[in-house]
Amino acid sequence: MSLAKITPLSGFPEWLPAQRVIETHCVDVIRATFELHGFVGLETRAVEPIDRLTNKGADTDKEIYAVSRLAESRETGPRGGQAESQLGLHFDLTVPFARYVLENAGRLTFPFRRYQIQKVWRGERPQEGRFREFLQADIDVVDVGALPNHYEAELPLVVADALRALPIGPFRIQVNNRKIPEGFYLGIGLADVAGTLRIVDKLDKIGPAAVHELLVLAGASTAQADAALTLAEINATDASFAERVRALGVTHPVLEAGLAELTAVIDTAGEHAPGLLVADLKIARGLDYYTGTVYETQLIGHEGYGSICSGGRYDALASDGKTTYPGVGISIGVSRLLAKVMPGLTVTRATPTVVVVALGSEQDRPRAMRIAAALRRRGIATEVAPAAAKFGKQIRFADRRGIPYVWFPASADPEIHTGQSATVSDQVKDIRSGEQVDADPDTWLPPTQDLRPTLIS
């Protein structure tokens, strides 16, 4: 590593210790919430065969990172020429999970609830809130053959429980059902449902006038473009959205199915978390595998930042040709969320250490190590000073790191602690208050809030 210049890689964020304390806290909260709701934690490998990744949506293939063995082309014989050259890094956790379900279906119990918190990779142009490597936290429920609709109401309630426990301020989960625009477009004679959805999806970015223009360019009549925009602009926190859609006078069986499903989701959510979910008929999601309910989540006050938690129902993603495993899932964009809220957060310290055991001379190290071991046995994170040093230097060592306590072992011979406050019993000093008291490593306990770093928002 010597001599070469080190520059950060754009789009591959790395946290400093204090930021990592915040990230770890958030991931722990998310994991604990998912487990409280009975989701099983899984991890899948980072790579998938590229053909499995590329047939999951028109927009995804240009984002994929291919993986190949560096030495592969140079090699012959049994180690060369294997299929690894066809591998890519996963761009989400849903496609790998669907593959995992197919691979292990005989060893899982259904309906299967799983959570998965892992890095994913997308070769997109890095920009605010968009990274090339980022952490996602997903929950999904899959079942065999048919999946009850009530899971579509349950999943946003679970992530809402997690998000409410994070230091991120107020948020709004937006829900739509793809069957609504699909049935509506078919009802007004727009046959290119996917193309129309893709244009309407740009509404927040480019505005209604530009969307209207694109729709007409794509072959819609002015009246059809007007109708598609009117539908997209409907939103409500209760089932009234359905009446507003029906008032537009378009009828189609797919539209009716979508309205019924979305009404059920909004009604259930309204009972358990009033106002949390908003039916928002412009939500579409970029990934092609969604077939019904779709979710996005805005931070209130930062609507332009993009969704920090998204997902939807997918009926056909996991199928082996004989059996289909329909699922619904939702994913918290942990890195994107943290990039937004971290600048407003600090932590009490950037290390787990509660106590530094001071060292008067290097000969005291064995005794200092025994004191540290006694404190650790009772759950108190402790390190021994890196070197023998004077009183003031030991305090500064702790102070620079935000470590709240310095432990001074008893001096059998005060003479060897030149320049230090020699004591006849162990003492511990709270360096914030300056208070110093006699203490026994087998019984002393700091206040609970000092045991680990905590967030200050």
Add this chain to the structure above:
Amino acid sequence: MSLAKITPLSGFPEWLPAQRVIETHCVDVIRATFELHGFVGLETRAVEPIDRLTNKGADTDKEIYAVSRLAESRETGPRGGQAESQLGLHFDLTVPFARYVLENAGRLTFPFRRYQIQKVWRGERPQEGRFREFLQADIDVVDVGALPNHYEAELPLVVADALRALPIGPFRIQVNNRKIPEGFYLGIGLADVAGTLRIVDKLDKIGPAAVHELLVLAGASTAQADAALTLAEINATDASFAERVRALGVTHPVLEAGLAELTAVIDTAGEHAPGLLVADLKIARGLDYYTGTVYETQLIGHEGYGSICSGGRYDALASDGKTTYPGVGISIGVSRLLAKVMPGLTVTRATPTVVVVALGSEQDRPRAMRIAAALRRRGIATEVAPAAAKFGKQIRFADRRGIPYVWFPASADPEIHTGQSATVSDQVKDIRSGEQVDADPDTWLPPTQDLRPTLIS
């Protein structure tokens, strides 16, 4: 995903839910131990510039996975042609950490203690205990300019604390100091230290006769090969190894430095964990960046399985040309360790769920969800039954998953619970004992050992 055949990828292990409970337990124990010892948790990105990876050792370049954007060659303009084509997946956590230290030196406090638990990738031929994607758990201490030797004794004591808390049986940490063979070889006139080390490193695999033959083939005299083998066969749990080396009559200042450093490590370890560390003079480690103390770890009774925890001191890995950050680190091979011990372990259940709330009819779902929310508020992982079903089916649902409790909401109208045991207050059944009692979701608590899945070894 439909129709395509699903086959596992050799070398990329994925756990089933019960196995993942074991892995999560072990990682939690390791993390808690590292934090008790004052190590700061970090993560680094998965990719590094390939030139940083390839100049870290002769054996590593053929193991590297290169990463490139799939669409890169097809693109022109500002998104194409960037440096990403020169990226590779990291093969360990030490090289990325050294780069992180150089990149962030001004924002870290030294000596810097960090732990890092992440996947790494090596394109090796998969075999027992060797994967292409695997989890490592590392601790390192780095300092500026000089690093005190006492950290070389401390680090194996930290991982020993972690390993002793894992269900892995007895183990043995073997320590050597590269200066010992280096000084010894120079002292007997063998100038190709690296080449000699590489041959002696095969001792456990191919035996002393074959090593002797290879050494002679490489240019050593019979007497030199004999001496190198005699040195390699020395091991001891106390400082007596040094006397046995000195008795061989070879003198060299590098040898003396190595003996002194290893004696200090063994003496310190002997005081805090007698018998845990073994001075074993054949240990060399494959990676080129180690410059002094090196570690390996054997599971006792499975010595041929290879090291499950390795590391060493590196003096020159992190340097920007002006400042050097010497370090010492040790890495638990979590995946390798688990692959060995998992077959002997089971868990009480493969889901976090403690309680399933039974559902007499779909209209009861809102009430069941409120009961579940009340239980979760007090830390009891709960899910609501996937569908309304009869008594027996709800019990079987829980039983198949090892979920210990089924909650029966009170029936306002027993008539709607056809075929079920209608009750006037909520009841909870321990399906293991069959005991069923009245219960209030705001006060009921299961025994602590039921709150999460636990290991049975």
